Amino acid sequence: MNRRHILIPAGALLAIVVGFLVWGGLSENAVYYLTPSEAVDQRADQEPGYRFRLGGLVEADWLEGTDDGVRFTVGDGAVSIAVSHAGAVPQLFRPGIGVVVEGAWEGDTFRSDTLLINHDEQYRAVDGEGTYQVPTAGP
């Protein structure tokens, strides 16, 4: 049975190679998003229009509706970046929640077209607060 002697090591080798390829792919994506501090630091090295993901908390002090979406600031405690998002926002969007926005710099504003909620591992029983209403463009 020399087929067995070839097949098993070959299969194991294949699995290991595939594993390394996948692992390498994951490592490239190891930084799923940049924090606001990293985004500001790395801005000088980026091509204009470079697309990346920016992640942080939606800050409570400024959030307004626009014609095509919402404007708000995303911060990490040290740096805040103004984000102008085009499109609908997920149901959980509200001040204080983690978000990941995808887009590029447009002046000093981050122009985003994809907005994901980056929910943390906190699970807190509801305390009876009303649901949050995302503001829309004013009259």
Place this chain on the structure above:
Amino acid sequence: MTVAAATLHPRSRVIAATGVAALCLTAAGLYMSVTAPDEESQGEAARLLFVHVPSAITAYIALGTGLVTAIWYLIRRSPASDLLSAAAIEVGVLFTAITLLTGMIWGRFVWGVWWDWGDARMVSTAVLFFFYLGYLALRRSITDPGVRAVRCAVLGIVGFVQVPMVHYSVLWFRTLHQGPSIIRPDLANSTMDAAFVAPLGVALAAFMAALAYLVAVRVRIARLEAAVARSATTSQPVGASVYPPRLGGRDGG
């Protein structure tokens, strides 16, 4: 004969009792999941936690059982541990699928997307799922029980490497998927209210009982299949007596 003896085995009662326990725990877990309070920001979507997390842990344990029994097979070459390994991995694939599906539904509600290929937890779980689907395909592609057992044991052992990779992916990488709430590096600081821990615990017990039941039933089916296959090969009429009857593949029964 063999088949009738297997179905009337006293072990059947234990298996049936496990099934009943799984049903009762599932009913209790469902009731507790539905009556648990809403989560502060996720609302109703947080209830998926009571299916998603237990099924993920159960999948880990099933694949871990597959690993241990595969190693045991390679040491002792006992056909029983091969069947147990295959059954555990097959059920583990089922629970991995449930984990992926409930995770996608939760993601759609909470993150706003069904899937994201940039997330290490999602991608590693999908790779795990397809790897073990490959294991099941390999099992079906080999007819000789001895050859099949050795090759599948090797694959079952190699594949388990992915389980810690899946679990720690959220700690090693910056991901969209949140980190662990309870089984975390600082165990004392659970980030989950007690109101959610109780239904989660009961649901986990239900999944464990279901795992035990499904694996036991799957092993019984595999035993009956093997018995049928053996009786088919040993009852060849003319000329069969020329060759010594094979009872258990290369293991000699």
